[in-house]
Every structure is written in structure tokens, then in C-alpha cells.
Amino acid sequence: MDRRAVTSLLSLEEAQARLLALAPQRPSSVMGLLPFxxxxxxxxxxxxxxxQPAADLSAMDGYAVAPGPGPWQRVGESRAGVPFGGALAHDQCVRISTGAVLPEGAESIVLQEDAAISGDMVTxxxxxxxxxxxxxxGFDFRExxxxxxRGTAWSPAVLALAAAAGHAQLPWTEPPSVAVLDSGDELVxxxxxxxAHQIxxxxxxxxxxxxxxxxxxxxSLGPVTDDRMALAAALERAEDSHILVTSGGASVGDHDLIQQALKDWGAKIDFWRVAxxxxxxxMVATRPSRSGPDLVILGLPGNPVSxxxxxxxxxxxxxxxxxxxxHPLPRTITMIAGEDLPPTERRxxxxxxxxxxxxxxxxxxxxSSALAALAQAxxxxxxxxGAPAAKAGDRVPVFCLRNG
Structure with a gap:
């Protein structure tokens, strides 16, 4: 192995930082709260x-009571959406349900299970x-x-909070348009x-x-054969995309044509090869766009796992x-290795x-071609x-694929 070639590779963090610095920034648009x-x-x-809440509310079913040790005379009810119409005098109470407005003059809630009832008297x-x-x-939030x-991700809870805070629409950043091109003579x-010679x-x-x-x-622009004219025609179809992701042909072998095809198309290679x-x-490249930021091109290896x-x-x-x-990068969590893991080399x-x-x-x-194992992962x-072998029971950093 050529040590100079290895040391010239970009680290993961450096490559990610250089790529994200090229990310085309998108405008915003206002959308309703309906799921999308x-x-x-x-x-x-x-x-x-x-x-929110706009008034003092009961957190439990029971009785809202005026100050004092009781007993209290029940003079009405406050339920969710229908508050008690008056104020409590000394030694008075109202039946109250969870989420109902606390009447004026009430100081405490006697839980339903802690109340003894005799006629209209509550002890x-x-x-x-x-x-x-x-x-x-206002304990949740105030006007x-x-x-x-900014940058908060869509979620059901986010929509619920926005609606509770009085919003019917929200401004979301528009997604980029993405084209995917896979290439190779072996593809059908x-x-x-x-x-037998195809996949x-x-x-x-x-x-x-x-x-x-x-x-x-x-x-989807593929699959495309390893042919300069075919690749050129496919790339032209990506003219109006914001991001182009290619798979296959990103190396520099005799039949790896993506780099040259991109250069012929007017793209500039930013970097190639990561450790x-x-x-x-x-590979990462950019190409001037007819309008807006440069088209960003991400060339991925052809092996499916890679x-x-x-x-x-x-x-x-x-x-x-x-x-x-x-925070666009995936994050790791720490887990326990369930088996011994082999040592690593220079990558x-x-x-x-x-x-x-x-x-x-x-x-x-x-x-890197094993799809069955990838589908299980x-x-x-x-x-x-350059890490030594890890033993079963060692703690290791893990990226969860289910949450990105």
C-alpha cells in the first residue's frame, strides 16, 4: 500500500465540512399544519x-375549594370548556374536572378520591x-x-405546539431537487x-x-452504461437539479468515466477520496447553475454497501x-460490543x-457488496x-440507521 496515497486522503470530518460548506441554500415557503x-x-x-394555559386550570378531577380547612358547600361546577360563572366565597367549592378553569377565590384542589360527600357538603x-x-x-408558554x-425539524409534537400557540401555518425551508444517476455496463x-455478467x-x-x-x-437518471455520450445525455437531464448524486464510476480506472464526464459537462472537482x-x-464537485447556487455533485462508489x-x-x-x-450530521450513541471486533487498518x-x-x-x-447483511443491519x-481489536463487552460508538 502506498503510504503517501493513504495520508493524502481526507478525514471524514474534513470531507463532511467541505461538502456541507457547498450546500445549496433554499428559500422558504409557508405551509399549513396539515401533515405532509x-x-x-x-x-x-x-x-x-x-x-398557554390562558387561565389557571385544574390538573385533576375533584373539587376546587376556597381557603380554609372545610367542610365546603358545593355551589356549582367547572368543567373543561364550561367554567363556573362566579367567584367562591369562604367555605365554598365547585366540582371541577381536569383542564377546567379554576374559579376566582379557589386556592386548592381536593382530589376526587380524597373527598367525602354529604349532600352538598364536601369534606x-x-x-x-x-x-x-x-x-x-402561562406555565407552558406565554404570548x-x-x-x-429556526431549524427545528418537523414532527407531530412541533405541529401540536404550533397549533396550541395560535398558528395555522408555518414557514418551512423548501427541499432541494435531487437527481440520482447510477452507471455501469453491468447494470440492468x-x-x-x-x-451471469450482469446485476x-x-x-x-x-x-x-x-x-x-x-x-x-x-x-432517477439511470441506470446508464459506461459510455461518454450516454453519460453526457444523462447529465444534461440533471441541469435544473440542486443536488446530483451519482453511484459508480467515481474512481479513475479505464472504465470509470464519471469524473471525466463531469469535467466535460463543466463541473469542477472539489475533492476525491476519503479515509x-x-x-x-x-467525490464532490460543483457546476455553475443557470440560476441560483451551484449544482452540488456527490459521487458515490458503485458497490452497494459503500x-x-x-x-x-x-x-x-x-x-x-x-x-x-x-445539526445535519448523524450522531453516535455508545453501546456494548456483543462480540469481538477485528482490528482496523489505516482507514x-x-x-x-x-x-x-x-x-x-x-x-x-x-x-462492500453484501446486500443481505446490509438489509439486516x-x-x-x-x-x-489503526484501532486494536475490540473485545466483547467494550463500549463502541454506533450510528443508528433508523433515525439518520
Whole structure:
């Protein structure tokens, strides 16, 4: 192995930083709160238009009582949506339900199970504590508070909070348009007859499925043969995309034509090769756009596992950064190795693995073409370059694939 070639590779962090610095920034648009098919990130801070709760509320079913030891005379009821119409005098109470407005003059809630009833008189079997079981006005948020910060990701809870704060619409950053191009003479369309020297084109489907939750429909440009004219025609179809992801042909062998095809198309190579395994021949380029920021091109390796791992580490963060995510990179958690892990060489390695309780074990073959093991995996074990063998029981950093 040529040591100079290894040391010239970019680290994962440097490569990610250089790529994210190129992310095309997208404008915002206002959308209603109805659920939509793709993820979004808020384009600006959101402030509350109302106070929540707007009045003191009961947190439990029971009786809202005036100050004093009791007994209290029941003079009415306050239920959610229908408050008691008056104020409590000394030694009076009202029946109250969870979420109902606390009447004026009430100080405490006697829980239903702590109340003894005799006619219209209520006695507490347990002395109530002043202020207990009461949700004070504004304890959740007040009008004018920043309730959601710019870059907050769409979620059901975010929509609920926005609605509670008086919003019917929110400004979301628009997703980029993404095209995916997989290339290779060996590729045939999925389901087509496949000779021994051919394989079904699976990478385009895989990458499109990974990106769809963020950008919606992905423009599929492949599979394309290893032919300069065919590649040039496919690239022209990506003219109006914001991001182009290619799979295959990113190296510099006799039949790896993507780099030259991109240069012929007017693209400028920013960097090529990263010190990770799988995924070393990763390429990033840009091309001037007819309008707006430069088209960003991410060239992934053709081996399916390499393509998947680099898409997880680079393509998804690029899309998230373009959409305004302030923390677009995936994050690790620490888990326990369920088996011995082999030492690593001069590149950082990402092992496909399966989570079992608080432990992780390898998901079969770690070959970069092994799709069966990849399909079983729900995480990647992050192993540093030049690391000794890890023992079962050691703690290891893990990327969870289910949450990106």
C-alpha cells in the first residue's frame, strides 16, 4: 500500500465540512399544519400568539375549594370548556374536572378520591395543599415567547405546539431537487433478464428511498452504461437539479468515466477520496447553475454497501444542511460490543451491525457488496483507523440507521 496515497486522503470530518460548506441554500415557503409527506425545517423562529394555559386550570378531577380547612358547600361546577360563572366565597367549592378553569377565590384542589360527600357538603379526608394540582396560567408558554427555533425539524409534537400557540401555518425551508444517476455496463433494470455478467441496478432505488423522506420524488437518471455520450445525455437531464448524486464510476480506472464526464459537462472537482472503509472513492464537485447556487455533485462508489454508507454519511447531511438543519450530521450513541471486533487498518471503518438490547453484533459479511447483511443491519459501528481489536463487552460508538 502506498503510504503517501493513504495520508493524502481526507478525514471524514474534513470531507463532511467541505461538502456541507457547498450546500445549496433554499428559500422558504409557508405551509399549513396539515401533515405532509416529507420532512421540513423551520425557516425562522416562531413566537407564541397566545398564552398557554390562558387561565389557571385544574390538573385533576375533584373539587376546587376556597381557603380554609372545610367542610365546603358545593355551589356549582367547572368543567373543561364550561367554567363556573362566579367567584367562591369562604367555605365554598365547585366540582371541577381536569383542564377546567379554576374559579376566582379557589386556592386548592381536593382530589376526587380524597373527598367525602354529604349532600352538598364536601369534606377533605386529606388536607389539601395550597396551589397543588393547579396548572398556573402561562406555565407552558406565554404570548411572545419563542416556542420553536429556526431549524427545528418537523414532527407531530412541533405541529401540536404550533397549533396550541395560535398558528395555522408555518414557514418551512423548501427541499432541494435531487437527481440520482447510477452507471455501469453491468447494470440492468430491476426485474429484467439478468445474465451471469450482469446485476440488477439496485443503488438508484436505494438512494432514492433514502432521500425521499426529505425531498419527495427523486429524479432517477439511470441506470446508464459506461459510455461518454450516454453519460453526457444523462447529465444534461440533471441541469435544473440542486443536488446530483451519482453511484459508480467515481474512481479513475479505464472504465470509470464519471469524473471525466463531469469535467466535460463543466463541473469542477472539489475533492476525491476519503479515509473511510467502505467508501474511499467518494467525490464532490460543483457546476455553475443557470440560476441560483451551484449544482452540488456527490459521487458515490458503485458497490452497494459503500454507496449506502457514504450516502448516510454525506448525501443525507447535504440535503438536511440545504434545508436549514443546524445539526445535519448523524450522531453516535455508545453501546456494548456483543462480540469481538477485528482490528482496523489505516482507514476509519463502519461495520454493519444489529442492535440487540444494549449490545451490537455484526450483521454477517462486511464485504462492500453484501446486500443481505446490509438489509439486516440497523446500525453502523464506528471504528477508528489503526484501532486494536475490540473485545466483547467494550463500549463502541454506533450510528443508528433508523433515525439518520
Amino acid at each position: 409527506d416529507t420532512r421540513r425545517y423551520l425557516a425562522r423562529d416562531i413566537t407564541a400568539r397566545r398564552t 377533605a379526608t386529606e388536607p389539601p395543599s395550597a396551589g397543588r394540582h393547579i396548572r398556573r396560567a 411572545g415567547d419563542v416556542i420553536l427555533e 433494470a430491476p426485474g429484467a433478464p439478468c445474465a 440488477p441496478a439496485s443503488n438508484g432505488l436505494m438512494l432514492g428511498a433514502m432521500l425521499y423522506p426529505y425531498v419527495g420524488m427523486v429524479d 473511510i472503509k467502505p467508501g474511499k472513492p467518494l 454507496s449506502f454508507v457514504t450516502a448516510f454519511l454525506f448525501a443525507l447531511p447535504l440535503v438536511r444542511a440545504s434545508m436549514g438543519d443546524p 476509519r471503518e463502519f461495520l454493519r451491525a444489529v442492535i440487540e438490547g444494549d449490545r451490537v453484533r455484526l450483521a454477517g459479511s462486511q464485504d 440497523d446500525c453502523l459501528i464506528d471504528r477508528p483507523a
